[in-house]
Amino acid sequence: xxxxxxxxxNNGINKAAGxxxxxxxxxxxxLLAEEEAAGSTSIEGAIDKELPPPSAEVIxxxxxxxxxxxxxxxxxxxxxxxxxLEEQMDWKSIDDSAVESYLQEFTPTIYLSQGELIDFQKFxxxxxxxxxxxxxxxxxxxxxxEVMVEFWSNHFSIYHQDGPVAxxxxxxxRDVIRPHALGNFKELLRASTKSPAMxxxxxxxxxxxxxxxxxxxxxxxxxxxxxxxxxxxEEDVKEMSRCLTGWSLGRRGAERGRxxxxxxxxxxxxxxxxxxxxxxxxGINDGETVIxxxxxxxxxxxxxxxxxVRRFVTDSPTESLVSLVAxxxxxxxxxxxxxxxxxxxxxxxxxxxxxxxxxxxxFIGSALRGVNATLERGSRNILRDYLISLGxxxxxWVPPNGYPDVAGYWASTxxxxxxxxxxxxxxxxxxxxIRFDYFSLIGRNWRPGNIVDALARNLLHxxxxxxxxxxxxEYLAPNAAVDELLNSQQxxxxxxxxxxxxxxxxxxxxx
Amino acid sequence: MKLSRRQIFKLMGVTGAAAYMPRxxxxxxxxxxxxxxxxxxxxxxxxxxxxxxxxxGDANYSxxxxxxxxxxPDSGVEGAALDLDGxxxxxxxxxxxxxxxxxxxxxxxxAAGSPNPSHSHFESQDLMERGLGENDTIYTGWxxxxxxxxxxxxxxxxxxxxxxxxxxxxxxxHSEPSIAMNSIEGFNLLADDGQKAELxxxxxxxxSGNSLLDQQAxxxxxxxxxxxxxxxxxxxxxxxxxxxxxxxxxxxxxxxxMIRAGLGVQVAGINLGxxxxxxxxxxxxNSLLAEFAQGLAAFxxxxxxxxxxxxxxxxxxxxxRAYENGSGGTDHGHASFMMAMGRNVNGGNVxxxxxxxxxxxxxxxxxxxxTTDYRSVLAELMVNRTAGIPVEELFPxxxxxxxxGVFQTG
Numbered sequence: 001x002x003x004x005x006x007x008x009x010n011n012g013i014n015k016a017a018g019x020x021x022x023x024x025x026x027x028x029x030x031l032l033a034e035e036e037a038a039g040s041t042s043i044e045g046a047i048d049k050e051l052p053p054p055s056a057e058v059i060x061x062x063x064x065x066x067x068x069x070x071x072x073x074x075x076x077x078x079x080x081x082x083x084x085l086e087e088q089m090d091w092k093s094i095d096d097s098a099v100e101s102y103l104q105e106f107t108p109t110i111y112l113s114q115g116e117l118i119d120f121q122k123f124x125x126x127x128x129x130x131x132x133x134x135x136x137x138x139x140x141x142x143x144x145x146e147v148m149v150e151f152w153s154n155h156f157s158i159y160h161q162d163g164p165v166a167x168x169x170x171x172x173x174r175d176v177i178r179p180h181a182l183g184n185f186k187e188l189l190r191a192s193t194k195s196p197a198m199x200x201x202x203x204x205x206x207x208x209x210x211x212x213x214x215x216x217x218x219x220x221x222x223x224x225x226x227x228x229x230x231x232x233x234e235e236d237v238k239e240m241s242r243c244l245t246g247w248s249l250g251r252r253g254a255e256r257g258r259x260x261x262x263x264x265x266x267x268x269x270x271x272x273x274x275x276x277x278x279x280x281x282x283g284i285n286d287g288e289t290v291i292x293x294x295x296x297x298x299x300x301x302x303x304x305x306x307x308x309v310r311r312f313v314t315d316s317p318t319e320s321l322v323s324l325v326a327x328x329x330x331x332x333x334x335x336x337x338x339x340x341x342x343x344x345x346x347x348x349x350x351x352x353x354x355x356x357x358x359x360x361x362x363f364i365g366s367a368l369r370g371v372n373a374t375l376e377r378g379s380r381n382i383l384r385d386y387l388i389s390l391g392x393x394x395x396x397w398v399p400p401n402g403y404p405d406v407a408g409y410w411a412s413t414x415x416x417x418x419x420x421x422x423x424x425x426x427x428x429x430x431x432x433x434i435r436f437d438y439f440s441l442i443g444r445n446w447r448p449g450n451i452v453d454a455l456a457r458n459l460l461h462x463x464x465x466x467x468x469x470x471x472x473x474e475y476l477a478p479n480a481a482v483d484e485l486l487n488s489q490q491x492x493x494x495x496x497x498x499x500x501x502x503x504x505x506x507x508x509x510x511x
Numbered sequence: 512m513k514l515s516r517r518q519i520f521k522l523m524g525v526t527g528a529a530a531y532m533p534r535x536x537x538x539x540x541x542x543x544x545x546x547x548x549x550x551x552x553x554x555x556x557x558x559x560x561x562x563x564x565x566x567x568g569d570a571n572y573s574x575x576x577x578x579x580x581x582x583x584p585d586s587g588v589e590g591a592a593l594d595l596d597g598x599x600x601x602x603x604x605x606x607x608x609x610x611x612x613x614x615x616x617x618x619x620x621x622a623a624g625s626p627n628p629s630h631s632h633f634e635s636q637d638l639m640e641r642g643l644g645e646n647d648t649i650y651t652g653w654x655x656x657x658x659x660x661x662x663x664x665x666x667x668x669x670x671x672x673x674x675x676x677x678x679x680x681x682x683x684x685h686s687e688p689s690i691a692m693n694s695i696e697g698f699n700l701l702a703d704d705g706q707k708a709e710l711x712x713x714x715x716x717x718x719s720g721n722s723l724l725d726q727q728a729x730x731x732x733x734x735x736x737x738x739x740x741x742x743x744x745x746x747x748x749x750x751x752x753x754x755x756x757x758x759x760x761x762x763x764x765x766x767x768x769m770i771r772a773g774l775g776v777q778v779a780g781i782n783l784g785x786x787x788x789x790x791x792x793x794x795x796x797n798s799l800l801a802e803f804a805q806g807l808a809a810f811x812x813x814x815x816x817x818x819x820x821x822x823x824x825x826x827x828x829x830x831x832r833a834y835e836n837g838s839g840g841t842d843h844g845h846a847s848f849m850m851a852m853g854r855n856v857n858g859g860n861v862x863x864x865x866x867x868x869x870x871x872x873x874x875x876x877x878x879x880x881x882t883t884d885y886r887s888v889l890a891e892l893m894v895n896r897t898a899g900i901p902v903e904e905l906f907p908x909x910x911x912x913x914x915x916g917v918f919q920t921g
Contacts, residue, residue: 497710
């Protein structure tokens with residue numbers, strides 16, 4: 001057998017996947033090319049499509065949470081996908097007090113006002129927000145809500161370690177992203193444009209009449225609303241930056257660290273951009289008018305729709321689904337729940353098994369949630385270390401485009417290795433402060449075949465190819481018959497490795 | 512295709528480093544040609560050529576940048592430029608590189624960049640790493656196309672294209688996966704020695720498909736094995752080189768170790784971010800350039816004689832606006848600079864067709880004009896320093912141009 005992967009590639013069987021495999025790496029993620037490349041590649045056409053697909057419930061749940069818990073899957077199976085997702089959409093009705101009281105005790109700074117935060121150390125404030133974010137992903141019962149918080153935190157990405165941002169992002173998370181994560185895009189955008197963390201991160205706090213700073217104005221159009229092909233010009237960027245002169249934050253007293261408009265630094269001249277003209281002396285209305293225009297723009301609808309479809313369905317969004325979601329955006333004035341329903345009720349969603357690779361947060365979350373791990377406080381460092389090696393610590397993406405959400409970026413050699421190491425260490429209880437009970441996962445019938453089937457059901461939530469099932473059985477009990485009862489000593493020596501392998505396998509890498 | 516390099520390795524009885532000859536490239540027809548190992552350093556964020564290699568001799572420079580301009584070398588003030596040729600200077604934090612410029616191992620190309628007018632970081636980086644002027648349906652990286660063009664025996668390819676970091680840059684994208692590793696030490700399967708071989712065999716059986724994930728998994732397993740055999744961490748830093756104590760410094764050092772270990776590295780990609788100086792540019796460049804310059808100087812010192820087989824090139828997506836903004840910084844501009852370093856470089860020269868900073872010479876509404884297409888420099892690099900590839904294959908939408916003479920031939 002001398003066929004190499006290159007032969008396959010040259011035969012054109014999987015050329016595109018190979019290209020993407022080589023990695024897409026901009027220190028940035030979303031790019032035209034990346035989307036289009038994803039379109040020509042994705043994981044489609046690969047042999048993975050021949051893995052027995054998981055059920056519609058598994059797909060729906062896995063896409064809308066940070067990892068399937070068995071009892072949640074059972075609940076979805078009993079009440080139905082739609083009813084389950086309706087509950088999740090109505091996030092305020094879901095009691096999450098256990099999580100909140102934990103956070104009040106251990107990450108109290110996430111509840112403090114901007115004025116109170118000023119007196120804290122940056123690392124303390126940013127560290128607590130990171131911890132709270134990971135904790136909520138792992139434990140919140142409002143999983144869809146947390147998924148959308150994560151989505152918008154990346155859409156309006158702010159780098160945590162950019163000087164004073166460490167003290168400001170906490171309020172952005174709490175007062176900008178969270179109130180609107182399942183609300184209305186226009187409201188969310190309006191809030192973000194007055195977010196001190198955003199204005200500082202993208203330098204608009206120093207954008208003043210006469211010598212404008214274009215940084216925020218450009219990214220507002222390129223990344224937050226219209227998209228790079230959304231039809232704006234370099235002149236529009238300049239005019240937009242003029243509109244936003246004087247949008248900054250207070251420097252002292254009660255105003256300190258809060259949004260403040262400085263009329264004396266605002267460019268009061270006439271402006272013309274994106275097909276409209278603004279009269280002189282518009283003050284803060286200049287910016288507000290244009291921001292509303294951006295929020296309602298068809299290019300924005302299309303751009304947001306594309307990103308949502310990429311998040312929930314596929315690396316290579318189809319024109320048809322994107323335009324359906326964009327229509328929903330325009331019809332509802334940017335209603336986020338309505339857009340999500342358009343996606344969740346589509347055939348493409350139900351049929352998109354293995355189209356989305358878990359990113360590190362989802363991989364770690366789904367492993368911990370899947371085995372029902374208990375985390376002691378000491379586990380914080382180990383989780384931090386793995387999120388860093390895997391490259392997805394919340395709020396630590398430096399450029400303003402947010403963590404990528406395509407397999408071509410995350411399926412790297414570094415990514416594979418660190419996934420395996422996390423899986424193996426978790427399974428062997430080698431992660432400090434993290435424990436779980438594997439007896440609850442392997443069932444009561446301790447024959448090799450039954451144990452492998454129980455783990456496939458309870459942990460992977462899907463059927464195995466027979467060849468892989470046999471391989472797992474052989475690993476579990478190299479010298480035993482398939483139907484021989486194993487004793488606890490045999491289990492102890494082989495079950496951790498088996499669970500580690502299963503969590504490392506391709507069966508567990510997709511969401 | 513499951514008979515991977517790893518297995519071929521074993522069949523051939525190949526063990527460890529001795530099997531590799533880093534400068535040998537097998538071209539498609541089986542003939543052997545030589546080529547340098549290429550290190551691509553990408554300065555992400557749009558580096559400000561006008562303050563890194565200040566054109567102090569251009570009268571408009573200090574006028575456009577009343578608070579930011581680097582003073583001319585003869586000004587006698589603190590923070591003055593280090594003179595290069597009577598017109599251009601180096602930012603004082605670039606001092607560690609001055610000896611290399613003077614000894615002819617460092618060349619600078621000024622007013623270089625992409626003709627594409629985009630001022631978006633993401634679009635510009637992406638196009639540049641794909642080696643395109645306009646968006647197109649070609650998704651390989653510019654260096655990746657060279658790798659595909661030459662082709663090498665499968666078993667030699669594991670570390671052919673590598674990057675330090677959690678993912679490999681698109682410039683390397685080709686028909687095979689590239690290696691991305693955070694660090695040499697961290698690239699290790701954490702399992703008991705007794706279990707490693709079995710786990711690797713099981714993983715290999717599990718990832719036996721042909722999906723993206725399968726490919727990366729197989730490549731990871733190959734890389735683990737090769738790395739263990741070659742043990743690059745055993746090679747100490749030489750010639751008293753002092754790398755900056757930062758991840759950039761460590762990454763350069765480790766690329767050096769990988770090359771020394773004979774792992775067949777043909778290209779390595781390293782990123783250095785932080786160049787988007789819209790604000791507070793003086794402080795940012797003071798420290799960032801020190802790290803950058805110290806890193807390159809240390810690498811070149813460390814590798815010593817081996818720099819006759821290594822060529823290093825730096826690039827960035829665009830430069831900054833010619834005039835400063837009101838925030839002590841500069842907004843996105845057009846042309847920037849490139850550098851080439853190594854013993855095969857015709858250094859000691861600033862290569863440029865200087866467009867000047869005259870008002871009517873500025874691009875669009877105030878940027879330094881691009882007079883050297885970045886692809887002209889890269890094309891010369893590939894033609895003169897590698898086994899070669901027709902320029903039209905390398906850069907399909909580049910009309911080509913005369914080479915500047917940055918790289919020695921042969």
